[in-house]
Amino acid sequence: xxNVGALSLLLAFCVALFSFFSSIVGxxxxxxxxxxxxxxxxxxxxxxxTTASGLLLYGLIEGDFRLQYVASHSNKAMPLLYxxxxxxxxxxxxxxxxxxxxxxxxxxxxxTNRKQFKTIMPWxxxxxxxxxxxxLILNNFVVPPFQLWAIGRGIIxxxxxxxxxxxxxxxSMAIHPPMLYLGYVxxxxxxxxxxxxxxxxxxxxEWIQTxxxxxxxxxxxxxxxxxxxxxxAYYVLGWGGYWAWDPVENASVLPWITAxxxxxxxMMQEKRGMMKVWNMVLVSSTFFLCIFGTMLTRSGLVQSxxxxxISSIGNYFATFLAIGIAATVWLILDRLEFLKSxxxxxxxxxxxxxxxxxxxxxxxxxxxVLWGTLFPVISEAVTGxxxxxxxxxxxxxxxxxxxxxxFLTGVGPLIAWRRSSPDSLRRNFxxxxxxxxxxxxxxxxxxxxxxxALLSFGLCLFVTATIASEFIKGAVAIAHKESMNVVRATIExxxxxxxxxxxxxxHMGIVVMFVGFTGAAFNKDLIVEASMGKSFNIGRYELKIxxxxxxxxxxYAWMKAKIDVMVDGKLVDTMEPERRIYKASRQPTxxxxxxxxxxxxxxxxxxxMATQGQGAVIQAYVFPLVSWIWIGFVVxxxxxxxxxxxxxxxxxxxxxxxxxxxxxxxxxxxxxxx
Amino acid sequence: xxxxxPEIKRVGMKLACLCGSCRNSVGDCSMIACGYAxxxxxxxxxxxxxxxxxxxxxGRFVKEQGIKALATPETTGFGLIxxxxxxxxxxxxxxxxxxxxxxxxxxxxxPAVPVAPAALAAYESTAAKELDRxxx
Numbered sequence: 001x002x003n004v005g006a007l008s009l010l011l012a013f014c015v016a017l018f019s020f021f022s023s024i025v026g027x028x029x030x031x032x033x034x035x036x037x038x039x040x041x042x043x044x045x046x047x048x049x050t051t052a053s054g055l056l057l058y059g060l061i062e063g064d065f066r067l068q069y070v071a072s073h074s075n076k077a078m079p080l081l082y083x084x085x086x087x088x089x090x091x092x093x094x095x096x097x098x099x100x101x102x103x104x105x106x107x108x109x110x111x112t113n114r115k116q117f118k119t120i121m122p123w124x125x126x127x128x129x130x131x132x133x134x135x136l137i138l139n140n141f142v143v144p145p146f147q148l149w150a151i152g153r154g155i156i157x158x159x160x161x162x163x164x165x166x167x168x169x170x171x172s173m174a175i176h177p178p179m180l181y182l183g184y185v186x187x188x189x190x191x192x193x194x195x196x197x198x199x200x201x202x203x204x205x206e207w208i209q210t211x212x213x214x215x216x217x218x219x220x221x222x223x224x225x226x227x228x229x230x231x232x233a234y235y236v237l238g239w240g241g242y243w244a245w246d247p248v249e250n251a252s253v254l255p256w257i258t259a260x261x262x263x264x265x266x267m268m269q270e271k272r273g274m275m276k277v278w279n280m281v282l283v284s285s286t287f288f289l290c291i292f293g294t295m296l297t298r299s300g301l302v303q304s305x306x307x308x309x310i311s312s313i314g315n316y317f318a319t320f321l322a323i324g325i326a327a328t329v330w331l332i333l334d335r336l337e338f339l340k341s342x343x344x345x346x347x348x349x350x351x352x353x354x355x356x357x358x359x360x361x362x363x364x365x366x367x368x369v370l371w372g373t374l375f376p377v378i379s380e381a382v383t384g385x386x387x388x389x390x391x392x393x394x395x396x397x398x399x400x401x402x403x404x405x406x407f408l409t410g411v412g413p414l415i416a417w418r419r420s421s422p423d424s425l426r427r428n429f430x431x432x433x434x435x436x437x438x439x440x441x442x443x444x445x446x447x448x449x450x451x452x453a454l455l456s457f458g459l460c461l462f463v464t465a466t467i468a469s470e471f472i473k474g475a476v477a478i479a480h481k482e483s484m485n486v487v488r489a490t491i492e493x494x495x496x497x498x499x500x501x502x503x504x505x506x507h508m509g510i511v512v513m514f515v516g517f518t519g520a521a522f523n524k525d526l527i528v529e530a531s532m533g534k535s536f537n538i539g540r541y542e543l544k545i546x547x548x549x550x551x552x553x554x555x556y557a558w559m560k561a562k563i564d565v566m567v568d569g570k571l572v573d574t575m576e577p578e579r580r581i582y583k584a585s586r587q588p589t590x591x592x593x594x595x596x597x598x599x600x601x602x603x604x605x606x607x608x609m610a611t612q613g614q615g616a617v618i619q620a621y622v623f624p625l626v627s628w629i630w631i632g633f634v635v636x637x638x639x640x641x642x643x644x645x646x647x648x649x650x651x652x653x654x655x656x657x658x659x660x661x662x663x664x665x666x667x668x669x670x671x672x673x674x
Numbered sequence: 675x676x677x678x679x680p681e682i683k684r685v686g687m688k689l690a691c692l693c694g695s696c697r698n699s700v701g702d703c704s705m706i707a708c709g710y711a712x713x714x715x716x717x718x719x720x721x722x723x724x725x726x727x728x729x730x731x732x733g734r735f736v737k738e739q740g741i742k743a744l745a746t747p748e749t750t751g752f753g754l755i756x757x758x759x760x761x762x763x764x765x766x767x768x769x770x771x772x773x774x775x776x777x778x779x780x781x782x783x784x785p786a787v788p789v790a791p792a793a794l795a796a797y798e799s800t801a802a803k804e805l806d807r808x809x810x
Contacts (some may be wrong), residue, residue, distance in 0.1 A: 080682060242696045245697055247697075274759065323731050341778055345778045345779045346779075347779075348775055353775065356798070357771065357776070360770075362765040363767060364760065364763060367764075368763075369759060371756075371763075372760075375747065375756045379747075379756070381755075385742070386740075386742045387744075387748075388743070388744060388746070389747060390690050390698065391697055391698060391745075392687070392699060392745050392746050393745075393757075401764075406746055412797060476738075527678060527704070567769045
C-alpha cells in the first residue's frame with residue numbers, strides 16, 4: 001500500500017512537471033496539442049494525488065501502524081471522524097492535504113474554462129502547476145507521508161498509535177483546517193489568472209470578471225476557517241479567549257485582510273478602470289501571504305502552540321517565496337504600460353476615495369499584525385535579544401485601526417461614485433451621526449467609562465443606521481412604484497443588485513461582530529479552589545459545586561463537576577464542566593461548559609481537582625455579548641452567499657477614458673481578438 | 675481561595691508569559707499549573723509583601739530573564755521602533771494615497787465665462803428657428 005502511495009506521489013510530481021513545461025511551450029509556440037496535453041495532465045495529477053490521499057486515509061482508518069504518520073497521529077480507540085481528521089493533524093498529512101486541494105482546484109479550473117480563455121489558460125495552468133510542483137517536492141522528498149517505522153529504526157509495526165493531539169479531537173477542528181485550506185489554496189486561482197493576464201498583456205477586466213466568484217468563495221472559506229478557529233479556541237482551550245494574537249492565528253488572518261482589501265478595490269477597476277497595478281499587488285500579496293502563513297506554521301520560525309514544530313521545511317518555503325515574489329514584481333513592473341488607469345479621480349469626496357482609505361486602513365492593520373508577529377525574530381536578529389510582543393501590543397495598535405475601519409464601513413457606501421455634494425453628505429449622515437452621539441452619551445450616563453467601548457458601540461449604531469437607511473430608501477421607492485409591501489420590496493431590492501445589498505449585509509455582520517468584540521472590555525474572571533457545597537460568586541452569579549463524578553471511555557477517562565448556578569438566590573441552571581485525560585497521550589484537556597445568552601456567557605472550566613479535601617479548581621468567566629460574534633458571522637456568511645447570487649438586473653458602468661492614452665483601447669481590442 | 679489578586683494581575687499584565695504555549699501576559703495566563711506564570715505570580719506576591727513597587731518587580735524580572743520578560747516592547751531603544759513602525763507605515767500609506775489622489779484627480783473645470791447677452795439672444799433665436807423647422 002505504502003509503495004503505491006509513494007509511487008502515486010512521485011508520478012504526480014513527474015506529470016505536474018510535464019504539465020508545467022507543456023503548457024509554457026504550448027503557449028509559446030501556439031501548439032494546441034501541447035496545451036491540450038497540459039490540460040489533461042492536470043486531471044492526471046489530481047487522480048494520482050487523490051490515490052495517494054485515499055491510501056493514507058485508508059491507513060489512518062484501518063490503523064496501519066507500520067506507517068510512521070499513522071502511528072503518530074491515530075490510534076485504535078479514536079472515533080472515525082478524528083481518524084479522518086488525523087489526515088491534516090500532522091505535518092506530512094497536512095501538506096499532502098494542501099497538495100490534494102490544490103490539485104482539486106486545478107482540475108476544476110481547467111474543466112470550467114476548457115472552452116474559453118484560450119490565450120491565458122496555458123499560463124494559468126503553468127502558475128498552478130508551478131505551485132503544485134513545489135508542494136509535490138515537499139510531499140515526495142522532504143516530508144513524505146508514507147515513511148515506514150522499519151526504515152532506520154528496526155521496528156516493523158506498533159500495536160497501537162499515539163493518537164491525535166487531544167486538543168484537536170473536537171468537531172470544529174475537523175472542519176476548521178479544511179475550510180482554512182480551501183481559502184488559503186483557493187487564492188491561487190485569482191493569482192494564477194492575474195499572472196496569466198500579465199504575461200499575455202491582457203490585464204484588463206477579463207481576469208477580474210472570471211475570478212470574482214472564486215475570490216468571493218475563497219474569501220468565504222477563509223472567513224469560515226478563521227471563525228471556526230476562534231470558536232475552537234473559545235470552547236476547547238479552556239481560557240475563554242477567541243483570539244490571542246498567536247503567530248499562527250495572525251498568519252491565518254493576514255491573507256484574509258489583503259483579500260478583503262482586494263474585494264473592495266477590485267470594484268474600482270470594474271467600475272472605473274482604476275487601480276489596476278494595486279489590484280495586481282493585492283491579489284499577489286494575498287497568495288504569497290497564504291504561502292507565508294503556511295511557512296510560519298511549519299518552519300518553527302516563530303514560537304506558537306499551533307505550530308507543527310521546528311523543521312528545515314522553512315528554507316524550501318523561503319526559496320519558493322523568493323522566486324515567486326521576484327517573478328511577480330518583475331512582471332508587474334514590466335507590464336506597467338498595460339496597467340494604466342482608464343479614469344480620473346473626479347473628487348476627493350467620492351466612493352473612490354473611500355475605497356482608497358479602506359485599503360489604506362486594511363493594509364495598515366495587515367502590516368501592524370505582520371510587524372508584531374515578526375518583531376521578536378527581527379529584534380533577536382538585530383540586537384541579539386528577543387523582545388516579546390504579546391496581546392497588549394496588538395490590542396493597542398489594532399483597536400484604533402479597527403474602529404476607524406468600522407467608521408469607514410458606515411461612510412463608504414453612502415458616498416456617491418465620482419463626487420458627493422456637501423448637501424448629500426449632510427442628508428445621508430446627519431441622523432446616523434446624531435444617533436451615534438446620543439447612544440454614546442446614554443452609555444456614558446449609564447456608567448460606561450471605557451473610551452474604546454463607548455466609541456465602538458457608537459460607531460456600531462452609526463454604521464447600522466447608514467446601512468438601514470440604504471435598505472429603507474431603496475425598498476420604499478420600489479414598494480411605491482411596484483405596489484408591493486416593504487418586505488417584498490426589500491427582497492426585490494436585494495435581488496436587483498445582489499452584490500451591493502449582499503455587501504451591505506456583510507458589513508452589518510461585521511458590525512454585529514464588533515458588538516461582540518466590544519463586550520470583551522467588560523469581561524470578568526475568577527479562579528477558585530472550591531470545596532463541595534460552598535458557594536462562590538462571579539458577576540451576578542452564585543455558583544456551588546454539588547457533585548463530583550468520574551468515569552471511563554475507550555479513548556479517555558473523565559471527571560465532571562456538577563455546579564448549580566444561582567441568580568438572586570434562585571437556581572437558574574446546572575452546569576457540568578469536564579476534565580478528560582486521553583489514554584494514548586496521557587494529555588489532559590478541558591471540556592468547558594458554557595451557559596450562552598445574548599447578553600453574556602457564563603463559562604466554567606474544571607481546571608483540576610482540589611489540592612485538599614473534596615472539591616475542584618474552577619475557572620469561572622463572564623463574557624458579555626460574546627454570542628454576537630457568532631451571530632455576526634452567520635450574517636456575514638449569508639451576506640456573502642447573497643453576493644454570489646446573480647443579480648436580476650445587469651448593470652453596466654460607463655467609464656471615463658484618460659485623454660491621451662491608447663492603452664485601454666488597445667487592450668480591449670486584443671481581448672476581442674482572443 | 676483566590677489564585678490571583680487584582681494587585682498581582684496589575685503587575686502580571688506587564689510581564690510576558692514565557693511558557694512557550696501561549697501568548698498571554700503573566701496576569702492573563704489562565705493555565706493552572708503553567709510552568710512560568712504560576713511561579714511568576716507567586717514571586718510577584720512575595721515581592722509585593724516585601725513592599726516592592728510595581729516598577730521594581732518588573733525590573734527584577736527583566737534583570738533575571740532579559741528584555742523578553744516584558745509583555746510589550748519598551749518605549750526606548752529598539753523597542754521604540756516596534757511601536758513606531760505601524761504608525762510610520764500608515765503615514766507612508768497616507769502619503770501614497772495623497773500622491774495618488776493628486777496625480778489622478780481630474781483637472782479642475784475652467785470657471786464659466788459669462789456669456790454676452792447679444793450672443794445668447796442670437797443663440798436662442800437660432801435654436802428657436804431650428805425647432806420650428808423640425809416641427810414643420
